[in-house]
Amino acid sequence: MLQATAHDAPEGIEAALTRVAALKREKDAFLLCHNYQAQEVKRVADAIGDSFQLSARARTVPSKWIVFCGVRFMAETAKLLNPSKRVILPESKAGCDLADSIGPESLRKFKAEHPRARVVMYINSSVEVKALSDAICTSSNALKVVEAMDSDEVIFGPDRNLAAHISGRTSKRVIPWAGSCPIHEVFTLQMLQRARKNVPDACVIVHPECPPDVQEEADEVLSTSQMLEAVGRLKARRFLIGTEMGLIEQLRELHPDREFWPVYEHKSCDEACACPHMKITGLHSVLRALQTGEEAIEIAEKLRAPALRAVERMLEIGK
Numbered sequence: 164m165l166q167a168t169a170h171d172a173p174e175g176i177e178a179a180l181t182r183v184a185a186l187k188r189e190k191d192a193f194l195l196c197h198n199y200q201a202q203e204v205k206r207v208a209d210a211i212g213d214s215f216q217l218s219a220r221a222r223t224v225p226s227k228w229i230v231f232c233g234v235r236f237m238a239e240t241a242k243l244l245n246p247s248k249r250v251i252l253p254e255s256k257a258g259c260d261l262a263d264s265i266g267p268e269s270l271r272k273f274k275a276e277h278p279r280a281r282v283v284m285y286i287n288s289s290v291e292v293k294a295l296s297d298a299i300c301t302s303s304n305a306l307k308v309v310e311a312m313d314s315d316e317v318i319f320g321p322d323r324n325l326a327a328h329i330s331g332r333t334s335k336r337v338i339p340w341a342g343s344c345p346i347h348e349v350f351t352l353q354m355l356q357r358a359r360k361n362v363p364d365a366c367v368i369v370h371p372e373c374p375p376d377v378q379e380e381a382d383e384v385l386s387t388s389q390m391l392e393a394v395g396r397l398k399a400r401r402f403l404i405g406t407e408m409g410l411i412e413q414l415r416e417l418h419p420d421r422e423f424w425p426v427y428e429h430k431s432c433d434e435a436c437a438c439p440h441m442k443i444t445g446l447h448s449v450l451r452a453l454q455t456g457e458e459a460i461e462i463a464e465k466l467r468a469p470a471l472r473a474v475e476r477m478l479e480i481g482k
């Protein structure tokens with residue numbers, strides 16, 4: 164059941180939903196929404212998915228405006244793929260700590276240290292960093308993209324845990340950047356083992372941004388879109404999920420007959436496993452974005468072509 168939160172539209176959720184629907188028609192806007200967004204935001208979405216799915220969708224949106232309910236690197240990717248549209252990020256502060264862990268200068272230096280390596284960059288990265296990369300990937304296609312590179316060495320950034328996940332599955336030498344996602348980095352092996360004791364018959368699915376020992380202990384290591392697909396396919400009734408709360412809430416709504424437990428055990432787990440950048444966007448932000456059209460994404464012309472090339476490489480390989 165949806166609850167109005169402190170920063171939800173003050174007139175209440177149902178009235179806000181009606182206003183959003185009317186404004187979407189009036190402004191000819193299409194709402195893309197990431198799997199980690201709050202449930203009430205998902206209710207106004209035209210498409211929900213992971214970065215790969217949303218990038219593919221962004222390319223063909225016919226509407227004048229794209230309102231991207233997610234974080235900055237996602238809205239930037241949508242703008243790269245569909246430059247004639249007004250792409251709006253409803254909350255300008257919605258960034259990504261993982262993306263911020265690598266900048267263009269440090270990547271240039273890293274590349275100079277490994278001149279034979281191709282560069283595969285996780286989509287959680289800035290346009291500047293994408294422009295210096297050979298190909299972009301998401302967690303659902305990272306291995307495929309690395310394998311498609313025409314070199315035995317691949318620089319992989321910025322997530323070291325995803326790099327370790329791929330490294331164990333490819334014969335290529337994966338050279339990791341040492342970044343990590345603060346939400347996924349908090350999961351520990353001991354936490355997972357205790358969670359298993361509490362829910363012994365649960366199928367354990369964790370995200371590849373979790374530390375390697377947590378990945379090893381899990382039954383499945385999957386991206387968010389793969390988790391959604393796997394739960395539909397698997398017979399288990401109970402699941403322990405190691406990722407951001409938005410995905411767990413989505414699973415609970417989609418499968419009310421099953422139980423989904425967060426791997427994270429702390430009492431305030433909802434907060435600990437909720438990405439503050441993802442959760443800054445509420446219905447009030449979407450309403451404001453539709454009313455004002457502010458916070459449109461702009462991309463410097465010199466970055467556009469090389470960053471787009473790297474993103475398109477992902478879309479070709481991931482097809």
Ligand code: CIZ
Pocket residue numbers: 198212213214215286287301302303370385386387388
């Ligand atoms: O690709 C994405 O959207 C991210 C960042 C994670 C995932 O597993 O979906």
